[in-house]
Amino acid sequence: MNQDISGGLDTTRCPEIVKILSLGKRSGRLSLSNGSQSGSIFFRDGEIIHAQCGALQGAKAVYELAVWTSGEYRFSVDEMPDAVTVELSVDEILAEATNRIRQMDRVVSLIPSSTIVYSFDPEIKEKEIVLKSIQWKILSQIDGKKTIADVAQNTGLGVSDTMKVFYTLVKSGLLHEAYPSEAESPADMVDLPETPFMRALKDDLTKAIGPVAPFIIIETAQDMGLDLLADDLEQKAALIETISNKIPSETMSLQFLDTMTDWINTEEI
Amino acid sequence: MQIKLPSKHRFAGAKKQIKLLYDDLMQARKRPGNTMEIFFEDLVLTVFTNGMTMLMVLSSTRVNLALVRMTGKLVIANLAKEKF
Numbered sequence: 308m309n310q311d312i313s314g315g316l317d318t319t320r321c322p323e324i325v326k327i328l329s330l331g332k333r334s335g336r337l338s339l340s341n342g343s344q345s346g347s348i349f350f351r352d353g354e355i356i357h358a359q360c361g362a363l364q365g366a367k368a369v370y371e372l373a374v375w376t377s378g379e380y381r382f383s384v385d386e387m388p389d390a391v392t393v394e395l396s397v398d399e400i401l402a403e404a405t406n407r408i409r410q411m412d413r414v415v416s417l418i419p420s421s422t423i424v425y426s427f428d429p430e431i432k433e434k435e436i437v438l439k440s441i442q443w444k445i446l447s448q449i450d451g452k453k454t455i456a457d458v459a460q461n462t463g464l465g466v467s468d469t470m471k472v473f474y475t476l477v478k479s480g481l482l483h484e485a486y487p488s489e490a491e492s493p494a495d496m497v498d499l500p501e502t503p504f505m506r507a508l509k510d511d512l513t514k515a516i517g518p519v520a521p522f523i524i525i526e527t528a529q530d531m532g533l534d535l536l537a538d539d540l541e542q543k544a545a546l547i548e549t550i551s552n553k554i555p556s557e558t559m560s561l562q563f564l565d566t567m568t569d570w571i572n573t574e575e576i
Numbered sequence: 577m578q579i580k581l582p583s584k585h586r587f588a589g590a591k592k593q594i595k596l597l598y599d600d601l602m603q604a605r606k607r608p609g610n611t612m613e614i615f616f617e618d619l620v621l622t623v624f625t626n627g628m629t630m631l632m633v634l635s636s637t638r639v640n641l642a643l644v645r646m647t648g649k650l651v652i653a654n655l656a657k658e659k660f
Contacts, residue, residue: 544642551646561653568646 313381316341321348321373322404324380329353329397336386341378343456344466348372349388355397357388362463365392366400371465373404374411411467414474421459421466425473426451426485427522436479440555445472447517451485499524500535503574504543511566512550515559523553544571594632601625611645624652631655 321339325348328337332353339346346360348369358368393400427449438446441464448458459469476482499505499521512520527550528535533542547567554560581587601612602625614621615637622644624631631652633644 541640541642544640544646548642548646551649561650564646565650568643568650571643 311381311383313379316375316378316380319380320408321369321375321380322401322408324382325355325369325373325397325404326401328382329355333382333384334387335382335384336388337380337382339372339375339378339380341375346372347388349386351387353397355393355395355400357390357392359392360465361460363465364390366395366403367465369393369400370404370407371467374408374467407467410471414467414470417477418455418470418473421455421470424452424454424485425449425477425482427519428480428483436481441472442476443516443555445469445476446481446519449482450518502536504570505535507570507574508547508550508567511563511570512554515554515556515563523550527553540571547571594630597623598625598630601630611648613641613645622648624648626652626656629655 316339324337328335328350330353334351334353335349337348337350339348344361346363346368347358348355349357355369358365358372360368360371363371444462445458445464448461453461455469455473456466458473459466462469464472473482499509505524508524509520512523516523524535524546527533528546531545531549533546547564551560551564551567554563601610601623610625612623614623618637620635620637620641622633622635622641624633629652631648633648635641635644
């Protein structure tokens with residue numbers, strides 16, 4: 308059992324290969340490739356000691372590789388890693404991997420590929436949507452051009468985790484699949500008044516949370532009953548302050564407040 | 577200008593109340609610059625907390641309170657040496 312092994316992931320998925328290598332108490336490197344991505348899992352005496360897939364390392368990398376349904380694998384005997392990043396037993400990892408595969412099967416039924424591009428749905432039906440910070444992180448990347456894989460790369464999340472977040476966003480009606488004619492950015496889809504204040508607000512908020520900024524401005528103004536065209540300092544300050552509370556990152560929130568306070572002090576006072 | 581009040585000055589009695597207010601607010605703290613506005617008829621006391629620091633701004637209710645909150649949040653963040 309010292310020879311290298313190889314095959315296709317369409318017939319044998321990663322968890323099955325891991326199980327075989329674990330039972331055989333093998334040592335070496337399992338390399339996997341699905342065409343656009345590649346990764347490795349290192350074994351010592353049948354235990355996983357290190358894994359890597361793109362920016363992911365450790366158990367997270369194994370979970371990412373576990374959901375691949377196409378591509379190739381190859382096991383090279385006795386190749387050892389420089390680092391040890393996995394502390395969990397193979398059984399623990401396989402249990403979680405099985406759980407993730409089940410989740411991914413559901414995700415793939417709605418989002419069949421990571422090459423799909425999504426854009427904002429301008430007709431959100433829900434009255435109120437509560438978002439987790441990870442959903443915000445993904446939403447801030449949506450521009451009607453980036454694929455799910457692009458977003459995964461930009462955010463440092465695994466493709467499968469990113470697809471899961473997309474699944475929740477599509478399910479909640481925030482996103483829909485972009486069509487070629489929808490190459491415009493979300494900022495172009497929302498009509499904000501062309502005033503210096505709105506331009507400054509939109510630009511600074513876009514820096515903080517990405518292209519979703521115009522939506523947030525309009526939604527916040529509606530919630531507060533504000534007129535975006537009103538030239539009223541009190542309203543402007545209230546809008547800035549309320550929006551700053553919606554920025555998930557504390558640092559970005561303070562940066563936004565700082566810049567907008569400067570703007571108000573320069574332009575209005 | 578800096579004025580140090582003697583401990584017998586009548587304002588010194590406010591220390592206990594201020595300390596109580598700080599203790600109450602610190603339990604609810606989430607972000608630096610978490611604010612509370614306490615209205616005293618025509619006056620408003622805007623309180624910002626961050627760690628060991630509490631900033632209190634007493635103003636008329638006619639001032640732009642949103643602007644007070646915006647500025648206060650930045651000041652308290654800077655006072656606590658928040659990196660941003």
